[in-house]
Structures are given as structure tokens and as C-alpha cells.
Amino acid sequence: MKQTINFRYVALADEIQKNIMEGVFAPGEKLPSLRKLRTHLGLSVSTIHQAYIELEKRGRVEAREKSGFYVMALETSPLGKPPREKEDARPSRVKVNELAQTILSDLQSDKILQLGAAMPSKELMPIKQLSRIMKSIPMEELEGCMANYDLCAGFIGLREALAKRMLGYAWVTPDDIITTNGCLEAVSLCLRAVASPGDTILVESPVFHCFLQLIEDLNMYVVELPGCSDTGIDPIRFETAVSSNRIKACLLNPNFQNPLGSVISIENKEAILAIANAWRIPIIEDDIYGDLYFGDKRPSTFKSMDTQGLVLYCSSFSKTLAPGLRTGWTIPGRFRDQVIRIKLNTQLSTPNINHRIVSRFLDAGAYDRHLRKLRNQIKNQASAMAMAVANHFPADTQTTFPKGGMFIWIALNKKIDAMIIYQRAYEQNISILPGVICSSSDRYRNCLRINCGFKWSPRLEQGISLLGRLIKEEYKKNALPVE
Numbered sequence: 001m002k003q004t005i006n007f008r009y010v011a012l013a014d015e016i017q018k019n020i021m022e023g024v025f026a027p028g029e030k031l032p033s034l035r036k037l038r039t040h041l042g043l044s045v046s047t048i049h050q051a052y053i054e055l056e057k058r059g060r061v062e063a064r065e066k067s068g069f070y071v072m073a074l075e076t077s078p079l080g081k082p083p084r085e086k087e088d089a090r091p092s093r094v095k096v097n098e099l100a101q102t103i104l105s106d107l108q109s110d111k112i113l114q115l116g117a118a119m120p121s122k123e124l125m126p127i128k129q130l131s132r133i134m135k136s137i138p139m140e141e142l143e144g145c146m147a148n149y150d151l152c153a154g155f156i157g158l159r160e161a162l163a164k165r166m167l168g169y170a171w172v173t174p175d176d177i178i179t180t181n182g183c184l185e186a187v188s189l190c191l192r193a194v195a196s197p198g199d200t201i202l203v204e205s206p207v208f209h210c211f212l213q214l215i216e217d218l219n220m221y222v223v224e225l226p227g228c229s230d231t232g233i234d235p236i237r238f239e240t241a242v243s244s245n246r247i248k249a250c251l252l253n254p255n256f257q258n259p260l261g262s263v264i265s266i267e268n269k270e271a272i273l274a275i276a277n278a279w280r281i282p283i284i285e286d287d288i289y290g291d292l293y294f295g296d297k298r299p300s301t302f303k304s305m306d307t308q309g310l311v312l313y314c315s316s317f318s319k320t321l322a323p324g325l326r327t328g329w330t331i332p333g334r335f336r337d338q339v340i341r342i343k344l345n346t347q348l349s350t351p352n353i354n355h356r357i358v359s360r361f362l363d364a365g366a367y368d369r370h371l372r373k374l375r376n377q378i379k380n381q382a383s384a385m386a387m388a389v390a391n392h393f394p395a396d397t398q399t400t401f402p403k404g405g406m407f408i409w410i411a412l413n414k415k416i417d418a419m420i421i422y423q424r425a426y427e428q429n430i431s432i433l434p435g436v437i438c439s440s441s442d443r444y445r446n447c448l449r450i451n452c453g454f455k456w457s458p459r460l461e462q463g464i465s466l467l468g469r470l471i472k473e474e475y476k477k478n479a480l481p482v483e
Contacts, residue, residue: 154179261402392468
């Protein structure tokens with residue numbers, strides 16, 4: 001009799017786990033109560049409870065006191081991980097702007113399912129809270145903002161709030177901070193401050209396409225150093241690259257890298273920074289996804305270890321609060337004067353009404369509460385996306401699973417051209433980001449990036465299913481197995 005009971009709870013656990021992996025129960029969703037499942041299945045409460053305990057041991061569900069059992073988010077990819085690309089760390093010209101502009105202009109329609117975007121959905125943003133703050137600003141203060149230029153360094157209230165927030169991962173004062181219109185402008189100012197046309201910039205590959213577009217527009221060369229989908233760039237390979245090339249600056253995204261989602265460990269960050277310091281090479285650090293960690297602790301930054309002033313830290317609230325507020329900042333270390341001069345000569349100052357809204361939000365302590373909820377939502381969405389990809393894409397698909405940020409990087413069979421998938425998906429009102437624009441060397445043609453920033457929904461599930469079908473059709477055209 002005991003063996004029969006054991007078989008029942010194990011079989012039930014297996015069935016529920018299968019439903020979880022197939023998306024019947026989404027990450028973060030509460031499982032049916034013991035009594036409800038007893039009525040539905042005709043099994044004892046004890047057997048159902050044992051099944052839930054078994055799922056908890058497997059890491060599929062978690063028990064919440066006085067609440068029930070909930071589906072846990074994934075910790076790793078349900079599919080194999082993409083391998084690190086072979087190295088070819090030689091300077092090259094960048095030519096991605098024309099292709100990138102074509103792709104990005106195709107993504108502006110509201111009818112498009114934005115799987116290729118790099119942003120969270122508005123439902124996850126505290127828009128109503130920010131609107132209330134905006135309405136609460138006294139009219140005299142607003143009139144003063146509109147009638148005057150602010151300091152070139154930016155609104156002092158925001159810089160003070162940022163300095164307080166950054167305690168522990170960047171030891172700075174308000175005077176060290178310069179506000180910008182988003183993170184990309186911060187990166188642009190810093191890149192222009194440390195390098196000139198004809199210089200060579202080292203990046204991790206695959207790389208955020210806008211970095212390549214910026215480097216191309218500034219008439220600079222790029223060295224691409226392939227990164228690992230888990231740990232990013234390797235210090236030994238980094239040292240080989242900088243000793244073999246005249247690297248003027250490094251442009252790195254060490255925490256939840258776009259598009260791989262990788263995190264460089266604290267030990268590797270220390271080693272990379274030591275090498276850069278030895279060669280007197282500035283590191284422009286893009287930490288825009290640093291607050292979107294899924295674990296218990298925020299990852300360290302290069303800036304927190306910077307003793308030479310060679311790290312130019314950049315970030316913004318575009319991925320966590322509201323993209324339209326265009327509130328970014330940089331901490332450029334010893335290059336502060338150069339960044340101030342370039343900003344002064346190009347825009348004089350940043351609009352400070354938006355920055356006053358953000359500073360009030362930070363001062364009220366609302367940001368950390370919002371972040372806790374946002375991180376959990378995006379983690380669950382990433383899990384749902386990863387499971388949907390595993391269910392609908394060909395069996396040999398390889399994917400990353402980030403420990404933060406909002407992207408899944410997908411590698412298809414080498415015979416598949418993701419640009420064809422992009423074009424066919426766009427005809428069906430679905431956007432993806434083809435991997436070919438994440439390199440200047442025609443790498444990653446079989447890869448694509450998918451955004452996990454949108455709330456999981458039947459429309460998203462249908463979109464992934466349709467995308468999987470289009471990919472499988474391309475597999476069949478190339479005589480490749482799909483199962």
C-alpha cells in the first residue's frame with residue numbers, strides 16, 4: 001500500500017512539473033489549494049501535500065507561510081547554453097548603422113509585438129506615482145525651471161539623491177556626478193572625452209548595437225572580445241587583447257550584459273581593472289541593468305573598485321522607472337572636466353523638471369519598494385519566456401538565462417539566418433533583434449535577442465509559438481531536424 005501512495009504523489013508531482021514546464025502554471029503563480037485539488041482529483045490531502053513537498057525539493061515551487069505553494073522562477077536555462085565565439089581580437093571598422101536603422105525603424109508601430117525591444121512594459125512602471133509627484137511640484141518652482149538654465153552638471157537635488165543611493169557600489173559625492181539625457185548620452189559623452197576619431201575601443205561581443213553605432217559615427221575602430229554567457233569576458237583574454245592592440249578605452253556592460261545577460265564576477269572585475277590600470281586604459285562602465293538583479297545581492301561595479309579615476313560610470317532610470325523621463329547620469333572620475341566641457345558645448349544643460357520628479361521619488365523611499373516588485377516580475381517573465389522558447393523552438397536551440405536584466409540570447413543552428421526569421425516575423429507583426437547587428441564582423445547571424453520586460457500574456461505565448469513555427473519552417477527548408 002505504501003508503494004502505491006508513493007507512486008501517486010510522485011506521479012502527481014511529475015504531472016504538475018510537466019504543466020509548469022509547458023506554461024500551464026506560470027512562474028510566480030499560486031498552485032491550487034490542497035482542498036481544491038482534492039475535490040478535482042479525488043486524491044487525499046496528504047498525497048497532494050506530499051506532491052507539493054516533492055516539487056519544493058526539486059526547486060519547482062516554494063511554500064509561503066499562510067499563503068500556499070507558488071511556482072518558482074527558473075535558475076538556469078532549460079536548454080543548452082550558447083558557446084563562447086572564437087577570438088579574433090583585431091581592430092576593425094564598424095559598419096552596422098544602415099542595417100540597425102532599418103531594423104529599429106521597423107519597430108515603431110504599436111501593432112508590433114515587441115519581442116525585440118529593450119524596455120519594460122508600461123504596466124510595470126510607477127507611472128501614476130510619478131504623475132502625482134509631477135502635479136505636486138509648486139507652480140513657482142516649475143516656472144523657475146522653465147525660465148532658467150540649470151547647472152551644466154545637472155539638478156543638485158538629483159545628484160544628492162544619487163550619491164546617497166550609490167553608497168556601497170560607488171563612493172562619490174554630488175560634485176562627482178553629471179546628469180544626462182539617458183544612459184546612452186552618458187556613454188557618448190564619456191567616449192568622446194577619452195577617445196578621438198581613429199582610436200580603437202574594446203567591447204565585449206556580442207555587444208549592444210547602439211554602442212557599435214556610436215563607435216561608427218565617431219569614426220573609431222573596435223576590438224570585439226567574445227564573452228561567456230555566464231561570466232562575461234575573461235581577464236587572461238582581456239590582457240592578451242590590450243597587449244596586442246593599441247586600445248584607447250574599453251566600453252563594458254559588466255552587470256547583466258546586453259545582450260548576453262552575463263555578469264563578470266568580482267574577482268574577474270578586480271583582475272580586469274588591474275590590467276586596465278597598468279595600461280592606463282579608461283573603462284566606460286554601463287551599469288544600466290545593475291538594479292535588475294534576480295538574486296539576493298546587487299553585483300559589484302568597476303566604479304566601486306576604482307582608485308585611479310579611470311572608470312567612467314554610466315547609468316539611468318530608463319529601464320526601471322520611465323524611459324520617457326530621460327534621466328541618466330555619469331561619474332567620469334578624472335575625466336569630469338572633459339565631460340562637462342563636451343556637455344556644455346553640445347547642450348548647455350539638461351532639462352531639470354524631469355530630474356526633480358525622479359529626485360522626489362528617490363527621496364520618498366519609493367524606488368526600492370518599486371524595485372523589489374519589478375525584479376520579481378521580470379524574473380518570473382524571463383522564466384515564462386525561457387520555458388515557452390523550450391516548448392516551441394527546435395530541440396537544438398541554445399539559450400542564455402540571465403540572473404538579472406531583461407534579455408534572453410538565443411542561438412539557432414548555424415545554418416539558419418536570423419535575418420530571414422526577422423523578416424518573416426515582421427510580416428506577422430512580431431519584432432525580434434537579429435544577432436548580426438550585435439557585431440561588426442558578421443558574427444551571430446544565427447542568433448537573436450528576445451526581451452523579457454513585458455508582462456507574460458496569452459499574446460506573448462502566441463507570439464513565441466508563432467515565432468517557433470517560423471523557425472521550424474526554416475529548419476525544414478535546410479533539412480534540419482526540429483525535434
